[in-house]
Amino acid sequence: MRELIDQLVNSSELTSNEYAYLLEHLDNENQEYLRQKAAEKAKQYYGKAVYVRGLIEFTNYCKNDCYYCGIRKSNHNAIRYHLTKEEILNCCAEGYQLGFRTFVLQGGEDVSYQDLDIVSIIEAIKEKYFDCALTLSIGEKSYDSYLKYYKAGADRYLLRHETANSKHYNNLHPDSLSAENRKRCLYDLKEIGYQVGCGFMVGSPHQTTENIVEDLMFIKELSPQMVGIGPFISHKDTPFREFANGSVDMTLNLIAIIRLMLPNILIPATTALGTLDHKGREKGILAGANVLMPNLSPTDVRKKYMLYDNKICTGDEAAQCRQCLQRRIEAIGYQIVEDRGDCKPLK
Numbered sequence: 001m002r003e004l005i006d007q008l009v010n011s012s013e014l015t016s017n018e019y020a021y022l023l024e025h026l027d028n029e030n031q032e033y034l035r036q037k038a039a040e041k042a043k044q045y046y047g048k049a050v051y052v053r054g055l056i057e058f059t060n061y062c063k064n065d066c067y068y069c070g071i072r073k074s075n076h077n078a079i080r081y082h083l084t085k086e087e088i089l090n091c092c093a094e095g096y097q098l099g100f101r102t103f104v105l106q107g108g109e110d111v112s113y114q115d116l117d118i119v120s121i122i123e124a125i126k127e128k129y130f131d132c133a134l135t136l137s138i139g140e141k142s143y144d145s146y147l148k149y150y151k152a153g154a155d156r157y158l159l160r161h162e163t164a165n166s167k168h169y170n171n172l173h174p175d176s177l178s179a180e181n182r183k184r185c186l187y188d189l190k191e192i193g194y195q196v197g198c199g200f201m202v203g204s205p206h207q208t209t210e211n212i213v214e215d216l217m218f219i220k221e222l223s224p225q226m227v228g229i230g231p232f233i234s235h236k237d238t239p240f241r242e243f244a245n246g247s248v249d250m251t252l253n254l255i256a257i258i259r260l261m262l263p264n265i266l267i268p269a270t271t272a273l274g275t276l277d278h279k280g281r282e283k284g285i286l287a288g289a290n291v292l293m294p295n296l297s298p299t300d301v302r303k304k305y306m307l308y309d310n311k312i313c314t315g316d317e318a319a320q321c322r323q324c325l326q327r328r329i330e331a332i333g334y335q336i337v338e339d340r341g342d343c344k345p346l347k
């Protein structure tokens with residue numbers, strides 16, 4: 001096991017069988033070793049810096065019906081909202097004051113925003129906050145739409161691939177969605193020039209070790225600048241309400257493995273990790289993550305963007321509580337920095 005981990009540290013890759021073995025046979029001692037090696041690797045690129053992104057969840061309307069997601073269109077208990085351009089700009093103004101130099105616009109696939117609307121929001125943000133990076137996370141679009149957003153000034157795009165395996169993808173989504181189209185989107189985004197982020201939920205229903213290994217192989221092949229992974233957490237108003245939550249330890253081990261596979265990338269310690277374990281995000285950083293995404297949405301809408309039960313949104317994870325976050329990060333020996341936080345080149 002030690003040799004396998006050292007091999008991953010030194011060559012940044014393993015075979016499918018080796019990943020499967022690693023995932024299934026990691027004991028406590030080796031788990032610590034793996035995470036420590038991943039944190040060391042992150043430090044070689046980013047030192048003790050942790051980047052922050054102001055997350056603006058600007059709409060919870062969605063035309064999709066993903067079986068795991070609390071804002072799926074069939075959840076009639078969800079109270080829907082979307083923000084106007086002015087409200088989004090107010091979030092950015094507050095975020096800028098608080099020291100954020102990246103804004104992430106995330107939302108469901110809300111058909112009420114046409115490309116023109118999205119472009120106008122991007123242009124307004126980039127005109128005022130030209131020293132900031134802008135990340136979009138608004139789902140599957142055409143090449144043409146992605147190109148328009150990029151030309152308007154968007155820098156990055158987060159689109160978790162969810163699972164690289166088509167059959168597993170079909171277990172998580174209705175027929176209108178496919179793994180092929182999701183992957184097509186990611187390659188389109190990359191070709192256009194975005195810094196791209198993919199990712200998946202750990203412990204999603206029907207996920208097998210083979211599926212996770214396929215995810216790792218896909219991530220290595222895509223070679224994105226960002227990878228977001230977090231545990232699956234069930235939501236009471238979805239078809240997956242009875243399924244168990246994903247494992248925090250498995251998520252941390254995967255953060256570490258992905259850090260060792262792609263040493264220079266940006267990996268968030270996600271809100272889902274912080275929801276299942278109150279020290280989850282600190283543990284994420286200590287396993288090789290280097291990004292936090294505090295919530296910058298207006299307080300009155302936060303509880304409406306409930307992707308899963310008990311999602312944290314008002315405590316230390318609120319962007320407004322930057323000092324609390326700062327203290328927590330300093331307590332584990334890291335530092336939150338005021339920076340766009342772009343991906344560093346591979347050494």
Ligand code: SAM
Nearest residue numbers: 068069107108137138139160231232233307308
């Ligand atoms: N619509 C955009 C998209 O499709 O990428 C962005 C919004 S979507 C809600 C963001 C991510 O939330 C998804 O990619 C998914 O991995 C995650 N998510 C949704 N439901 C979840 C759940 N029950 N547990 C954990 N993560 C979840």
Ligand code: FES
Nearest residue numbers: 062066069072108
């Ligand atoms: Fe669309 Fe979750 S189903 S964002």
